[in-house]
Structures are given as structure tokens and as C-alpha cells.
Amino acid sequence: MSKILIRGARILGGEPQDVLIDGETIEAVGTGLSAEGAEVVEAAGKVLLPGLVDLHTHLREPGREDSETVLTGTRAAASGGYTAVFAMANTFPVADTAGVVEQVYRLGREHGYCDVQPIGAVTVGLEGKKLAELGAMHDSAAGVTVFSDDGKCVDDAVIMRRALEYVKAFGGVVAQHAQEPRLTEGAQMNEGIVSAELGLGGWPAVAEESIIARDVLLAEHVGSRVHICHLSTAGSVEIVRWAKSRGIDVTAEVTPHHLLLTDELVRTYNPVYKVNPPLRTEADVHALRQALADGTIDIVATDHAPHPHEDKDCEWAAAAMGMVGLETALSVVQETMVETGLLDWAQVADRMSVAPARIGQAAGHGRPVSAGEPANLTLVDTAYRGSVDPAGFASRSRNTPYEGRELPGRVTHTWLRGKATLVDGKLT
Amino acid sequence: MQRHLISAADLSRDDAVLILDTAEEMARVADRPIKKLPTLRGRTIVNLFFEDSTRTRISFEAAEKRLSADVINFTAKGSSVSKGESLKDTAQTLEAMGVDAVVIRHGASGAPYRLATSGWIDAAVVNAGDGTHQHPTQALLDAFTMRRRLVGRDTGLGQDLSGKRVTIVGDVLHSRVARSNVDLLHTLGAEVTLVAPPTLVPVGVESWPCEVSYDLDAVLPKSDAVMMLRVQRERMNAAFFPTEREYSRRYGLDGDRMARMPEHAIVMHPGPMVRGMEITAEVADSDRCTVVEQVANGVSIRMAVLYLLLGGNEPAVSHARTTEEK
Numbered sequence: 001m002s003k004i005l006i007r008g009a010r011i012l013g014g015e016p017q018d019v020l021i022d023g024e025t026i027e028a029v030g031t032g033l034s035a036e037g038a039e040v041v042e043a044a045g046k047v048l049l050p051g052l053v054d055l056h057t058h059l060r061e062p063g064r065e066d067s068e069t070v071l072t073g074t075r076a077a078a079s080g081g082y083t084a085v086f087a088m089a090n091t092f093p094v095a096d097t098a099g100v101v102e103q104v105y106r107l108g109r110e111h112g113y114c115d116v117q118p119i120g121a122v123t124v125g126l127e128g129k130k131l132a133e134l135g136a137m138h139d140s141a142a143g144v145t146v147f148s149d150d151g152k153c154v155d156d157a158v159i160m161r162r163a164l165e166y167v168k169a170f171g172g173v174v175a176q177h178a179q180e181p182r183l184t185e186g187a188q189m190n191e192g193i194v195s196a197e198l199g200l201g202g203w204p205a206v207a208e209e210s211i212i213a214r215d216v217l218l219a220e221h222v223g224s225r226v227h228i229c230h231l232s233t234a235g236s237v238e239i240v241r242w243a244k245s246r247g248i249d250v251t252a253e254v255t256p257h258h259l260l261l262t263d264e265l266v267r268t269y270n271p272v273y274k275v276n277p278p279l280r281t282e283a284d285v286h287a288l289r290q291a292l293a294d295g296t297i298d299i300v301a302t303d304h305a306p307h308p309h310e311d312k313d314c315e316w317a318a319a320a321m322g323m324v325g326l327e328t329a330l331s332v333v334q335e336t337m338v339e340t341g342l343l344d345w346a347q348v349a350d351r352m353s354v355a356p357a358r359i360g361q362a363a364g365h366g367r368p369v370s371a372g373e374p375a376n377l378t379l380v381d382t383a384y385r386g387s388v389d390p391a392g393f394a395s396r397s398r399n400t401p402y403e404g405r406e407l408p409g410r411v412t413h414t415w416l417r418g419k420a421t422l423v424d425g426k427l428t
Numbered sequence: 429m430q431r432h433l434i435s436a437a438d439l440s441r442d443d444a445v446l447i448l449d450t451a452e453e454m455a456r457v458a459d460r461p462i463k464k465l466p467t468l469r470g471r472t473i474v475n476l477f478f479e480d481s482t483r484t485r486i487s488f489e490a491a492e493k494r495l496s497a498d499v500i501n502f503t504a505k506g507s508s509v510s511k512g513e514s515l516k517d518t519a520q521t522l523e524a525m526g527v528d529a530v531v532i533r534h535g536a537s538g539a540p541y542r543l544a545t546s547g548w549i550d551a552a553v554v555n556a557g558d559g560t561h562q563h564p565t566q567a568l569l570d571a572f573t574m575r576r577r578l579v580g581r582d583t584g585l586g587q588d589l590s591g592k593r594v595t596i597v598g599d600v601l602h603s604r605v606a607r608s609n610v611d612l613l614h615t616l617g618a619e620v621t622l623v624a625p626p627t628l629v630p631v632g633v634e635s636w637p638c639e640v641s642y643d644l645d646a647v648l649p650k651s652d653a654v655m656m657l658r659v660q661r662e663r664m665n666a667a668f669f670p671t672e673r674e675y676s677r678r679y680g681l682d683g684d685r686m687a688r689m690p691e692h693a694i695v696m697h698p699g700p701m702v703r704g705m706e707i708t709a710e711v712a713d714s715d716r717c718t719v720v721e722q723v724a725n726g727v728s729i730r731m732a733v734l735y736l737l738l739g740g741n742e743p744a745v746s747h748a749r750t751t752e753e754k
Contacts (some may be wrong), residue, residue, distance in 0.1 A: 188537075196632030199537040199561035199604060204631070268545075269538030313546075315515050317536035317559070 003027070003038035004418070009048035009379060011369045013345025019048065021375040024417040028371050041413060043379055049349045051083025051376035051414065053356040053365050054326065055146070055175070055253060056229060056301035059085070059116070062103065063092025068306035068396050070107035073326070074114040076304070076395035078421035080326040081378035081411035082114055084357065084365045085304075089121040090151040096121035096132035098140035105142035113421050117362055120144040122163045122174060126152045131163060138170045145361045148175035150229055151276075153211060155181050160215060164224035173251075173359065175227040176215050178236070179277065183207035188317060190263040190278040198266060200316065203278045205233040212236050216243035216250050225249035227359060230303050232258050232277040234287035241296045251359050253301035254288050256332035257323055261285075261401060271312045271319030272401050275305070292351060293342040299356045302329045306397030324395050328388060330380065331407035338382075339408060345382075364417070379413035386410065394427060432544040432553040433733055436564040436612040441588060444615055448572050449585055450732035451725070457494060458728065465731075468497035471738055474522050477503045477533045477556070478515075483699060483723065484556050484566075488531050491730035497738075500527070515539060516548045523549040529738055530554070537561035552737045560602050566698055567608035569729040571616055573722050574653050577694050590617035595647050597623045597679060598657030598706055599668075601630050605698045606657060610638050621647050625679065627668040628659075644679055648688045655696040656681050656706045672705060682708040686716065694718050 004021040011017055011029070018033040019026060054077065060068035068076075070087075077085045087104050089095035095104060101118035108116025120137035124130045126149045137144040147167060154160045154176060163174050184207045189195050191202025212228055216239065219226040228240065231252045243250045257275060262282050265273045273279060291297040305322025312319050333352065337343040343351065357366025364374040387406045390398040414422035421428055430438060439447070457463055473492045477485050485501070492499045502522065519530065529552040532540045537559030544553040557563040575584040578592055594613055600606045600622050613620050620638035622629065633640055641647050648654065659679075661672060669675045686695065695707075695717040703709050711717060 191631050193632040193635040196630035196635070197607070199559050199607060202631060269541045270546075310514065313514075313516060315534065315536040315539040315542050317538075318515075 004041060004415070004420070005033060005035045005038040006041045006043050006048065006377070006379065007035070009043035009046055011048045012349050013047050016044065019369065019377070021415065021418050024375055026369065026371055026373050026375050029369065041379070045383060046412065047345050047380045047382050048369060049081070049345065049378045049380060050353040050366055050369060051378050051416065052081045052330065052352045053360070053362055054082050054085040054302050054304065054329070055299060055356040055360050056150070057085040057087055057304045057326065058090070058306065058322070059087045059104065060091065060306055061107065062100070067308050070104060070116060071111045072394065072396040073304070073306070074108060074111055074116060075427050076324070076326040076393065077114040078414045078416070079394045079411065079427060080328070081330050081380065081414050082326060083376040083378070083414065083416045084115040084117060084362045085326070086117045086119050086146055086360050088150045089119050089148060090126055094121050094125050095119065096124050096126070098133070098136045098142070101137050101142040101144050102140050112416070112419070113427070114416060115362070115365070117360060118142045118144055119146045119148050119150070119175070122147045122149045122154050123159060128152060128154055128156055128159060131159065131166065134163070134167055134172065135170065138172060145172050146175055146227070147172055148177065148229065150175065150177045153177050153179040153181060155211070157214060157218070161218050161222060164219055164226060165222045168224055171361070173225050173227050175229050176211065177229050178208045178211035178215070180207040180210050187278070189266045189274070190280050192263065192281060194263045194266055198269070200266070205235050205280070208233055208277055209235040209239055212239050216240070216248050219250060220246070220248045225251070228252040230255050230258065230277055230301065231288070231297060232280050232284065234284045237287045237291040237296055241291070244296065251298045252296070253299045254292055254297045255303045256300060256325055256329045257401060258288055259285060259292070259336040260332050265401070269316050271314065271316050272323070272399055272403075274316060274319050274321050275323050276321040289336060289340070289342055292337060298351070299359065300329065300333055300352050301356065302326050306395055307399045308397060312399050322399065324393070324397050324400050327393055327395065328400060328402050328407065330411060331409045334382060334409040335407055375415050375418040377415045378411055381410045381412050382408065384408065384410040431737065433564050433737065434541050434544055434553065434555045435562045436567045436608040439564070439612065439615060441615050444568070444571065444612060445586060445588055447568055447729065447732050447736060448575055450736060451572050451728040452581070452585060454731040454735070455725070455728040458724070464494055464496060466496050467735055468492070468495040468738055471528045472498045472500065472526055473529045473531060473734065474500040474502055474527045475531045476519070476522065477501070479533050479535045479557070481533050481557065484533060487723070487726040488556060488730050490727045491734060494727070495731055495734060497734070515543065516546070519543055519549050523551055527551050529734065531556050533557045535559055554733060554737065557604055559604065561604050561607065563604040563608045564612070565726070565730055565733055566605050567612040568733065569722055569726040570609055570655065570696060570698070571612055572725045572729055573696065573718050574694070577718065578652055578692070588616040589613060592618040592652045593621070593650055594618050594653045594655065595621045595623055595651040596655045596657065597644060597681070599628045599659045599663060600624045600633070600657070601628045603657050609655065610636050614638065623647055623679065625669055625675070628663070644685065645688065648685060649690065651689055651693055653694050653696055654681065654689060655698070657698070658700060658702055659706050661702070661705070676705060680706050680708065681711050683710040686711050686714065696722060698722070
């Protein structure tokens with residue numbers, strides 16, 4: 001296999017250095033490395049990060065191939081700088097058996113754009129009633145370690161307790177979609193000033209916060225770790241901060257859209273802004289950014305949720321919830337966290353690669369950019385400015401809330417174990 | 429005037445007063461032996477009703493016919509989705525038949541706004557009630573009724589409702605009538621107080637330009653108009669209040685309570701009334717109650733709105749339009 005010399009890249013935003021890739025591995029990192037026998041990628045001024053890892057992606061295959069497939073979703077991931085994604089279980093059929101998770105895992109490997117690590121359902125059919133065969137999914141070729149009923153909350157306290165306990169046997173983690181179902185019947189948007197005016201059913205912050213409070217206490221009681229999906233409110237931040245100060249083994253994620261957008265956008269009644277959990281207020285956005293900066297929130301996860309056009313080209317109440325995010329995540333993080341001075345690039349690498357790889361136990365990902373490590377790398381042109389054009393997306397779906405919005409930064413190259421999946425912004 | 433009427437909040441004071449004044453002109457047509465104007469001859473209006481509604485649809489239809497428009501009624505039981513056809517396809521199908529305006533009633537808040545702003549169709553859109561969002565022609569006919577009763581039919585011309593105290597009582601949470609009225613009455617200078625059990629007041633009401641009270645008896649003596657909203661019995665099952673009787677005792681308007689209102693004060697109701705629940709027969713049938721007047725005024729208001737949105741170049745009734753015309 002050929003050698004690649006990435007010349008003059010700012011590793012984690014530091015001083016320019018060269019990185020030499022040989023085969024699947026980083027052979028050397030230093031200045032003035034020889035280009036002999038190597039293909040050279042000029043990277044002056046660009047930032048080199050470990051390949052990004054998304055702990056929360058919806059690839060929709062099997063079942064909703066009209067919105068996304070493992071192939072189109074992993075191409076979108078490579079385009080956004082990701083080398084590993086965790087695929088949520090709410091497919092049709094649900095990923096609640098070894099058979100389904102192995103299929104998704106295998107498709108990811110075959111396409112080769114991005115490692116796909118399936119997430120297994122916590123309960124059969126995501127129905128919250130009966131534990132799925134968690135151990136069988138773990139023991140399968142897919143080696144599932146993250147379990148989630150995402151899209152639905154494991155609201156039964158006993159089922160949640162049992163799941164938290166059970167996965168300890170093989171070091172798994174339950175990722176909770178925190179949404180108290182009774183408090184969110186008919187919910188269409190954040191409950192507050194805007195929902196009162198628009199006459200849309202409210203999704204109160206307390207419906208998220210009460211579940212998180214319960215689950216961190218359950219995790220403490222049974223000595224398990226718990227992961228909180230797409231945390232969206234200032235109150236949730238306070239609860240997680242309290243839990244961590246108490247030594248509870250909790251991790252949490254925030255989506256790019258919750259770092260940037262607010263429920264004021266719902267005034268347009270444009271369902272492209274309809275998402276679950278809903279867009280919240282300016283005060284929540286501020287709290288989420290601070291929490292991601294201070295480490296209360298561990299990671300950024302996209303909750304990439306593709307939907308076909310017809311599911312968004314309609315009245316608000318009839319529209320599907322969700323936004324695509326893989327191809328814009330890093331730009332949104334640059335805008336909201338880096339350019340505001342809240343995170344440097346080393347911390348971005350932590351929040352978007354190192355920590356998600358650790359939480360999900362994605363071997364070979366989220367590693368240091370140093371000799372001997374797997375060559376999973378992302379090169380970013382941070383000086384780039386451009387407006388988002390969904391027509392250029394690799395994803396099969398176009399439901400982005402950022403159409404026409406100017407965002408900074410662009411991923412130019414992605415390498416998965418030394419193989420380029422993205423070159424000069426074009427998929428290979 | 430804007431090209432569409434989606435929300436009462438979109439109307440300026442001058443827009444609203446123009447509509448009320450125009451409606452007074454339209455009302456005179458109702459007194460003629462032939463209740464018809466040629467103004468919208470050759471224009472086609474579709475009444476696109478996705479929700480059951482008798483009085484609003486008939487009111488619009490009467491208004492359209494009095495203006496000589498061609499009228500198409502489209503009634504879809506249930507939602508567009510349950511029918512299998514999308515709102516977009518339904519609207520485009522109708523527009524392809526040559527429609528100049530769409531009067532839409534829809535169960536989803538924001539459906540008329542989407543219709544007007546998504547580039548699906550070019551026709552003017554009039555919101556005839558969307559979900560729990562807005563019902564602007566209801567607010568206009570209510571303001572019209574108040575201006576006639578509290579300011580005067582002739583002396584009211586050109587006037588707003590400055591200083592009038594309006595109390596709106598009932599299920600504010602689920603009411604598009606309440607939202608529209610708060611917006612429009614505020615624009616017209618009235619002081620609005622909402623009265624409801626706390627369960628039926630939306631979280632976020634603190635940003636509305638009105639007061640909120642849980643005590644009807646305290647507010648009644650300071651009211652020039654009291655508007656009772658319909659309260660659906662089913663709300664009881666979702667624990668918004670314990671029983672029908674308790675609701676009536678605390679928030680219903682009966683003869684004793686009406687007696688605490690100032691002598692000139694009126695009782696309003698958008699209909700349909702649930703007698704015995706939010707209003708007793710004694711009050712509903714009293715001459716202080718304007719329910720029937722509101723229905724008549726609804727036709728005049730809808731004529732005015734359609735005329736101003738679609739109006740030809742001819743004057744509506746007898747004199748030229750003002751500079752508002754564009």
C-alpha cells in the first residue's frame with residue numbers, strides 16, 4: 001500500500017507538522033519528513049484531527065431506504081469528517097436481534113466509507129416492555145456495546161433499572177432518550193413563550209429533566225453507567241453537573257443544532273425546524289455551550305435523522321421530526337464553540353472523536369495523532385466560508401435547517417485506516 | 429392591507445380600523461332588498477375546510493355570495509394526511525382550477541401560514557381558523573361587535589377600542605379565538621384580562637399583551653365586555669378540571685354574576701355555546717348577550733376582508749377606497 005505525506009498540517013490546531021501514513025497506520029509525525037515514495041497532500045494552514053466519531057446516527061437501513069441507506073449515510077459521514085458512526089436501532093425491523101445488528105455492521109464494512117457500529121435496542125421492538133437479547137447482540141459479530149431505544153424513552157423505571165444492571169456483565173452502556181411520555185403527548189415544539197403564541201403542543205423541559213434525574217439516581221443505585229442522548233435544556237445540564245459532582249457514572253451528548261438554533265425559528269412553521277427533542281430557548285443554547293466547554297456535556301453527537309422531502313413539505317403537525325447533521329456538524333461546532341473561544345481544536349477533537357470513541361468503545365478511533373496509531377484522520381480547512389447547499393449533500397435526504405446559512409470550515413480530506421474516503425472535498 | 433390574512437397579529441391599528449369601517453359599509457347591504465354587490469364578480473373563492481365547521485363556513489359563503497364571487501366548497505373529513513393526499517397537493521389541485529382566494533380551516537396550527545408562504549400556490553389565503561393558533565375574522569367580528577355596542581355604530585367609524593376593558597373567560601389554552609382576540613384587541617387599544625383555571629392557561633402567557641386572573645368575580649365589575657369561551661366536556665377527562673359542575677361554579681357565567689357587571693357591559697360568545705357549562709340559559713338569552721349579533725356581524729366582516737384582499741378597482745359600496753389600497 002502506498003504512502004501518504006500530509007504536509008504542514010496543524011495537528012489539533014498546533015504548530016505545522018508533517019504526518020506520514022504508511023498503509024493503515026501513522027508511520028511518523030514531525031517536521032521536514034521525506035516525501036519520497038509518498039503521495040503528498042499539502043495541508044498548510046489546515047487543522048488535522050483524529051477521525052470524528054458520531055455516537056448518534058440514524059442510517060435508516062433496513063426499512064427506510066427512501067431516506068437513507070448505510071451506503072449514503074456513511075458517504076455523508078465521510079464527507080463530514082467522520083470515520084466511525086453508531087447506528088441507532090429504530091429501523092424496520094428494529095435492531096433488537098443479533099441478525100439485524102450484524103447486517104448493518106456488515107454493510108458498513110463492505111461499503112468502506114466509515115466504520116458502522118450498530119446500537120442495539122434496549123427493549124423488544126422499542127416497546128419498553130421486555131428486554132431485547134442484549135447479550136446476544138453483544139456477542140454477535142457486531143459486538144454491540146451501546147444500547148438505546150432512541151426515538152422512544154425507556155420510561156418504565158423497572159425496565160430501565162434492569163437494563164442498566166444487565167449490561168454491566170459485558171461492559172455495555174444504555175443511552176437514554178429522555179422524554180417522559182405522558183408529559184409530551186401531542187408535543188410539537190418546546191413549551192414556552194413561542195408555543196403559547198403559535199398554538200402548538202408543548203414539549204416541556206421538565207419532561208426531559210425528570211427522566212434524567214431519575215436515571216442518574218438509578219445508575220448510582222445499581223452502580224452502572226448511563227449515557228444521556230441529545231441533552232437539550234439548561235435544567236438537564238444542572239442535573240448532569242450535580243450527578244457528576246456526586247461521582248455518578250454519567251455521560252451526555254449535545255447535538256450541533258441545539259448549540260445553534262432556538263425555538264424562535266418555529267415561527268416560520270417550516271417543519272425543517274421540527275426535531276425531537278425540540279429546539280429550545282436562547283438561555284438553553286447558552287447553557288449547553290458552557291456545559292460542552294466545561295465538560296459537563298462530554299460529546300457532540302449529530303442525531304443525523306434523514307427524512308424524505310414529502311415528510312417535511314407539509315403542515316407542521318404532519319411533519320416528521322429530525323434533521324440531517326453529519327455533513328454540517330463540524331462547521332456548526334466551529335461556529336458555536338471555536339469561534340466563540342469556548343473550545344480550542346484539541347478540545348473539539350476530544351468532544352467529537354476521543355470521548356465518543358471512549359463512551360462507545362470504538363476500537364482504533366479517537367486515538368492520538370502519533371506514530372503507530374491507526375490512520376483515522378480528518379483534515380479541515382478552517383478558513384473556509386460558504387453557505388450550506390443541500391444539493392451537494394451525500395446524504396439521500398436534504399432536511400437540513402442550515403440551507404443558505406453561512407457556516408465556517410470545510411472538511412477537505414478524511415482517511416479511514418489510511419484509505420482516503422474524501423479528497424479535496426470529494427468522496428472517493 | 430397585506431395579501432393574506434393569517435393572524436390578527438399581522439394587522440396594524442389602521443388596517444384593523446379600515447376593516448371595521450368597511451364592514452359597516454357592508455352591513456348596510458344587508459339592509460337592502462337585494463343583498464348583493466357586484467364587486468367580486470368573476471372571482472373564484474374556495475372554502476377549504478379540513479375541520480368540521482358549520483357557522484364559519486356558512487358565514488364565509490354568505491359573504492362571498494353577497495360580493496358576487498363564484499364559490500367552491502371543499503370539505504375534507506379528518507386531516508389531509510388521513511385522506512392520503514397532502515395539503516400541498518389539495519391546494520395545488522384547487523388552484524389549477526383557477527382560484528383567486530383560499531379560505532382555509534385546518535386542524536393543524538400554521539397550515540394557512542404554510543399555504544401562504546411555501547410557494548405552493550399564488551392565491552390569497554384567508555385563515556378561517558387553524559388548530560389552536562388563530563382565527564382572525566372571529567377577532568375582527570368580535571371587535572366590530574364591541575365597537576358598535578360600546579362606542580356606537582356611527583360614532584365608532586374611524587375609532588378603535590381605546591380604554592375598553594375586555595375579559596375573556598374559559599379554555600384559553602386550546603382557543604384560537606382567545607389568541608386572535610388578545611392580539612387584535614391590544615392593537616385596538618383595549619385592555620384584555622384572561623380568566624381561566626391555571627390548567628387552561630398556556631405556559632408562556634406572560635409574554636402576551638394582557639392580564640391573567642383566576643378569579644372571575646373580581647374581574648367582572650371592571651369589564652365592559654365579557655367573552656365566554658366554549659369549554660369542551662372532554663377536557664375534564666384530561667384532568668384540566670375536576671368536574672363540569674365545579675367548572676361552572678367557578679368560571680361559568682350565570683345571572684348573579686352578570687348582575688355584577690356594569691350596566692352597559694355586554695356578554696359575548698363565539699359559539700357554539702354549551703349552555704349549562706360556561707353560560708346559563710338566562711345569560712345566553714338576555715339582551716346583554718350579543719351572540720346572534722356576532723353571527724350577523726361575521727358576514728359583514730368577512731365581506732370586508734375579502735373585498736379588501738381581492739377588491740377590484742370599483743368602490744365597495746358608494747365611495748372610493750382610501751390610500752390604503754395598493
